[in-house]
Amino acid sequence: MQRPNQFSAKRKTWLSCTIQAAAIALMLSGCGEYVYNELELMPSPTVYTEGDLDPFNSRGPKQIQPHTQLFYATDREVAAINDKQEFYTNKRGIALRTGTVSIEMTPPAQDWESLRRITLSGERETPRTLQVSAVHEIGPMPFSSSDENGAALPDHITSQAESIFSQAINRQLDLSGNRDVFIYVHGYNVDFEYPTLVSKELQHFLGYQGAFISYNWPATPNRFAYFRDLETASATRRNLRKLVELLSDKTKARRIHLIGYSAGSRLVFEVAYQIALQNQSSGKRRARLGQVILIGSDLDRTYFIQALTDGLLEGMDHLSIYMSSSDAALNLSRIVFGHNRLGQVAAEGEVPSGIEDLLISESRLSLIDASNAPGVDQGNGHWYFRSSPWTSSDIFLSLLKGLLPATRGLIREPKSAVWQFPSDYPERLKSALSVY
Numbered sequence: 001m002q003r004p005n006q007f008s009a010k011r012k013t014w015l016s017c018t019i020q021a022a023a024i025a026l027m028l029s030g031c032g033e034y035v036y037n038e039l040e041l042m043p044s045p046t047v048y049t050e051g052d053l054d055p056f057n058s059r060g061p062k063q064i065q066p067h068t069q070l071f072y073a074t075d076r077e078v079a080a081i082n083d084k085q086e087f088y089t090n091k092r093g094i095a096l097r098t099g100t101v102s103i104e105m106t107p108p109a110q111d112w113e114s115l116r117r118i119t120l121s122g123e124r125e126t127p128r129t130l131q132v133s134a135v136h137e138i139g140p141m142p143f144s145s146s147d148e149n150g151a152a153l154p155d156h157i158t159s160q161a162e163s164i165f166s167q168a169i170n171r172q173l174d175l176s177g178n179r180d181v182f183i184y185v186h187g188y189n190v191d192f193e194y195p196t197l198v199s200k201e202l203q204h205f206l207g208y209q210g211a212f213i214s215y216n217w218p219a220t221p222n223r224f225a226y227f228r229d230l231e232t233a234s235a236t237r238r239n240l241r242k243l244v245e246l247l248s249d250k251t252k253a254r255r256i257h258l259i260g261y262s263a264g265s266r267l268v269f270e271v272a273y274q275i276a277l278q279n280q281s282s283g284k285r286r287a288r289l290g291q292v293i294l295i296g297s298d299l300d301r302t303y304f305i306q307a308l309t310d311g312l313l314e315g316m317d318h319l320s321i322y323m324s325s326s327d328a329a330l331n332l333s334r335i336v337f338g339h340n341r342l343g344q345v346a347a348e349g350e351v352p353s354g355i356e357d358l359l360i361s362e363s364r365l366s367l368i369d370a371s372n373a374p375g376v377d378q379g380n381g382h383w384y385f386r387s388s389p390w391t392s393s394d395i396f397l398s399l400l401k402g403l404l405p406a407t408r409g410l411i412r413e414p415k416s417a418v419w420q421f422p423s424d425y426p427e428r429l430k431s432a433l434s435v436y
Contacts, residue, residue, distance in 0.1 A: 041201055087135040373388045
């Protein structure tokens with residue numbers, strides 16, 4: 001009589017795991033949308049609408065237009081004639097290919113002043129939608145061992161692609177007068193186009209300063225592909241690390257900033273960790289990592305602490321981790337994995353005092369709780385870096401000015417490692433900017 005009972009118990013456990021996996025897939029589907037080549041422009045950050053900061057530095061169209069090109073890097077397979085996708089498929093490739101993309105806005109801005117109003121206004125009369133209109137591939141990078149079929153890539157092709165790509169980045173850096181490179185790494189459940197559009201709006205609100213690269217790893221546009229995509233994100237970390245090293249060695253980039261969202265934050269974290277360990281073993285800083293930003297990170301907290309004690313921060317200028325108690329996706333992820341996630345807000349007394357002291361002592365680490373920011377709980381609360389003007393404001397101000405949380409209008413309680421948005425954040429922000 002025990003065999004049926006044992007089987008029933010196993011079956012119940014299996015069903016429980018299956019239901020949990022399905023639930024997290026549904027909750028984390030906020031990382032993408034059903035329509036991939038369409039994105040409504042995010043709300044303007046508070047730092048522009050109320051903080052008097054001009055991302056364009058008072059420059060006009062003649063000064064801005066020459067360096068508005070958006071770059072991409074992807075290890076997705078190139079789309080064939082019979083593929084549903086227009087540019088790149090959702091399958092893993094081997095080669096890391098780079099190029100540029102053209103983006104259109106609908107309805108288009110009538111002139112430069114109209115575009116400035118769209119960017120700097122807290123309210124928009126007309127929603128603006130972005131679409132990818134064209135993709136121009138430069139070619140595979142030299143650290144790509146083969147093409148998608150396993151055939152060796154000719155050296156003259158990869159060397160030429162590297163040269164064209166590096167020169168294009170340098171030209172962008174020279175024209176913008178800013179030598180920073182920004183790389184956005186997306187989450188799961190997206191096609192090639194969607195994170196490209198997110199990258200474009202981030203580039204736009206950064207005032208087209210420096211050079212911006214959309215890193216499009218082969219996520220699958222299927223809400224039930226979460227665990228498969230996590231493995232894919234890990235499989236592509238060498239390509240992202242090599243891209244950072246190429247930018248450090250072959251371009252005029254002063255710093256390379258990494259912005260990782262959701263499942264993409266795991267990829268960014270692993271690359272930063274590898275770079276830190278390489279720096280320790282070689283005794284020198286090979287890659288010029290600037291700021292590393294993790295948003296809605298579905299990473300195990302214990303693993304993060306271990307990396308921190310391994311010297312994670314030695315490979316970068318600063319690490320910022322954005323968290324939210326409204327992130328329903330991560331709340332469910334905790335149930336599935338059985339451990340708290342890095343992007344969750346810890347309950348009072350949950351973090352041991354020794355760990356709290358370690359986090360406070362790290363001057364190159366900022367833990368930022370966005371829970372109090374307006375707009376942070378939209379949808380499933382997972383994509384708040386776009387929906388919350390306060391949160392996006394803090395991210396852009398950090399990237400553009402390099403200011404620490406205390407000088408960006410944030411506050412934290414004594415003996416707490418976590419920074420928060422005060423209720424009078426816009427006033428504090430404006431006061432802080434008047435000093436800089």
